[in-house]
Amino acid sequence: MAQSAGVLSTSQVGSFDNKVQCPVCRLEMAAGQINSHLDSCLQEKPVGGVPGKKRRLNPNEKTGGIEVNHPAVNPLGPVGSTFPLFNKSRTPNGPSECASPSSRKQGGSVFCAEALHSQGDDSTCLPQHSLSPDAKKPNNLSEKLDGKPLADKMRPTTLNNYMGQNKVLGENTMLRNLLQANDIPSIILWGPPGCGKTTLAHIIAKNAQKSSSRFVTLSATSASTSDVREFIKQAQNEQRLFKRKTILFVDEIHRFNKMQQDTFLPHVECGTITLIGATTENPSFQVNTALLSRCRVIVLEKLSVEAMETILMRAVDSLGLKVLKDGEQLVGSSSDVSETSVYVEEKALTTLAHLCDGDARTGLNGLQLSVQASLAAEKDPIKQGIVIKEEHIKEGLQRSHILYDRAGEEHYNCISALHKSMRGSDKNASLYWLGRMLEGGEDPLYVARRLVRFASEDIGLADPQALTQAVSTYQACHFIGMPECDVILAQCVMYMACAPKSVTVYSAYNKVKNCLKNHKGPLPPVPLHLRNAPTKLMKGLGYGKGYKYNPNFSEPVEQDYMPEEMKGVTFV
Ligand SMILES: Nc1ncnc2c1ncn2[C@@H]1O[C@H](COP(=O)(O)OP(=O)(O)OP(=O)(O)O)[C@@H](O)[C@H]1O
Numbered sequence: 001m002a003q004s005a006g007v008l009s010t011s012q013v014g015s016f017d018n019k020v021q022c023p024v025c026r027l028e029m030a031a032g033q034i035n036s037h038l039d040s041c042l043q044e045k046p047v048g049g050v051p052g053k054k055r056r057l058n059p060n061e062k063t064g065g066i067e068v069n070h071p072a073v074n075p076l077g078p079v080g081s082t083f084p085l086f087n088k089s090r091t092p093n094g095p096s097e098c099a100s101p102s103s104r105k106q107g108g109s110v111f112c113a114e115a116l117h118s119q120g121d122d123s124t125c126l127p128q129h130s131l132s133p134d135a136k137k138p139n140n141l142s143e144k145l146d147g148k149p150l151a152d153k154m155r156p157t158t159l160n161n162y163m164g165q166n167k168v169l170g171e172n173t174m175l176r177n178l179l180q181a182n183d184i185p186s187i188i189l190w191g192p193p194g195c196g197k198t199t200l201a202h203i204i205a206k207n208a209q210k211s212s213s214r215f216v217t218l219s220a221t222s223a224s225t226s227d228v229r230e231f232i233k234q235a236q237n238e239q240r241l242f243k244r245k246t247i248l249f250v251d252e253i254h255r256f257n258k259m260q261q262d263t264f265l266p267h268v269e270c271g272t273i274t275l276i277g278a279t280t281e282n283p284s285f286q287v288n289t290a291l292l293s294r295c296r297v298i299v300l301e302k303l304s305v306e307a308m309e310t311i312l313m314r315a316v317d318s319l320g321l322k323v324l325k326d327g328e329q330l331v332g333s334s335s336d337v338s339e340t341s342v343y344v345e346e347k348a349l350t351t352l353a354h355l356c357d358g359d360a361r362t363g364l365n366g367l368q369l370s371v372q373a374s375l376a377a378e379k380d381p382i383k384q385g386i387v388i389k390e391e392h393i394k395e396g397l398q399r400s401h402i403l404y405d406r407a408g409e410e411h412y413n414c415i416s417a418l419h420k421s422m423r424g425s426d427k428n429a430s431l432y433w434l435g436r437m438l439e440g441g442e443d444p445l446y447v448a449r450r451l452v453r454f455a456s457e458d459i460g461l462a463d464p465q466a467l468t469q470a471v472s473t474y475q476a477c478h479f480i481g482m483p484e485c486d487v488i489l490a491q492c493v494m495y496m497a498c499a500p501k502s503v504t505v506y507s508a509y510n511k512v513k514n515c516l517k518n519h520k521g522p523l524p525p526v527p528l529h530l531r532n533a534p535t536k537l538m539k540g541l542g543y544g545k546g547y548k549y550n551p552n553f554s555e556p557v558e559q560d561y562m563p564e565e566m567k568g569v570t571f572v
């Protein structure tokens with residue numbers, strides 16, 4: 001029997017004395033009322049129950065930490081919809097004023113109708129339409145560059161335009177097979193910034209949309225535990241009322257505290273929620289083990305230079321830029337130069353692909369900035385074509401994007417490289433790694449703390465002064481901060497690299513720790529003669545008895561300091 005979108009069968013509604021929540025306005029009501037409520041609720045949703053007052057549709061409307069990607073403003077269209085039912089009634093099927101028959105234009109942004117993307121390739125659609133809020137003026141470059149960052153506009157919506165990551169997404173890989181079978185397990189995407197974690201999550205979600213799953217984004221940085229509970233309640237309702245699964249995308253999942261992660265657990269387990277987490281941090285340290293064991297970890301890699309070149313070329317095409325091959329000159333071939341042409345040197349693109357270190361966001365936004373800067377600098381663009389050169393690209397890449405991820409793996413990799421270079425007494429390498437961290441925005445105190453540790457661990461008694469140097473460095477950095485403290489750290493790093501090294505203390509103390517760890521049975525008591533005897537009772541018990549106070553003896557004193565059973569054990 002045909003059923004209208006808003007009507008639920010009795011079996012979906014469940015028992016009449018059950019309380020359910022309306023998936024549209026989230027009002028709680030008796031299950032028996034939901035059908036009639038939905039009919040009116042879907043017509044028009046009043047704000048706070050005031051009839052007649054329309055609810056505004058905000059772009060990327062936020063409810064606490066829960067981001068409801070609204071199809072009216074999301075280029076992904078219905079994929080991002082939290083309440084597809086509601087949206088269905090609001091967005092009539094069929095084309096509207098966009099140039100492409102399968103695209104719709106709403107709320108100032110144009111996006112492709114589901115139908116086109118789900119056929120496969122989105123390349124026909126994305127470059128033409130999604131670059132500009134006004135698709136009618138595709139030739140106006142600066143308009144194309146307005147609004148959202150280029151990287152966002154270029155976000156692929158199908159696997160066809162998703163570059164690289166062949167190890168996990170190539171033919172016959174587990175993930176691709178699961179994607180094709182539309183059988184998505186809970187996964188954690190682990191990879192460096194801008195390698196396509198969020199993009200992949202969206203592609204997966206879009207795929208799942210075909211089986212009418214719901215896709216919700218939750219930001220681990222802003223969602224509170226009550227947001228999480230609220231979200232789970234909704235997911236349960238969706239499951240109960242519409243038999244609809246919820247795919248939850250949690251960016252930066254490592255930022256969720258253990259309690260928040262725990263809240264998800266049972267719901268991931270029972271299948272109410274399919275979790276897609278993204279993290280730049282090693283999940284084995286940062287994600288709750290119980291949650292980790294219920295998710296597959298997919299490791300994404302930095303994008304290769306070739307993949308980056310393809311991504312950049314796609315952006316160049318969509319912006320309508322022309323590529324100036326190596327050796328080609330603009331001047332002299334004036335017949336080719338049309339009035340408003342903007343050219344980009346092939347060499348400049350290659351440089352960009354190398355410089356962005358596998359981070360597509362940095363690459364695309366670097367391209368955007370350099371194009372914008374060149375346009376702004378050109379006084380008389382009508383006369384001649386504009387050429388974007390390698391140096392423009394280099395300027396476009398901000399210094400802070402020196403390929404250093406302060407919070408992630410890079411942070412640990414670099415500090416480890418610094419430590420090892422100093423240990424190897426390589427001044428140059430030590431300074432280099434220091435520079436990589438500081439110029440990348442590392443906290444100077446983090447480096448200084450490591451120097452303090454190094455002074456003792458690797459230099460130790462070979463030059464006890466090193467510890468003083470390191471502590472002074474820490475304090476100096478604390479007083480003056482960056483950028484002035486950079487040279488202080490450099491001085492100390494040089495000192496450490498050049499200092500003589502000794503690990504005698506470090507390894508002796510390790511032996512002590514091991515000895516204690518491996519001790520079987522109760523630890524031996526402290527010998528009575530070494531105990532202090534502040535009270536009569538203790539004295540009576542023999543505390544301190546027979547202790548030889550060394551200054552009282554002119555000769556070296558023979559006395560045991562180790563417990564009886566440890567006699568003769570040495571660490572140094
Ligand atoms: N594999 C890819 N193929 C094509 N474009 C990509 C790819 N990866 C990233 N991009 C582009 O880079 C942009 C940023 O990527 P995305 O948001 O997926 O990165 P991320 O890995 O989630 O990074 P972060 O950890 O910083 O959030 C996308 O909008 C898209 O334009």
Ligand SMILES: [Zn+2]
Nearest residue numbers: 022024025041
């Ligand atoms: Zn309602």
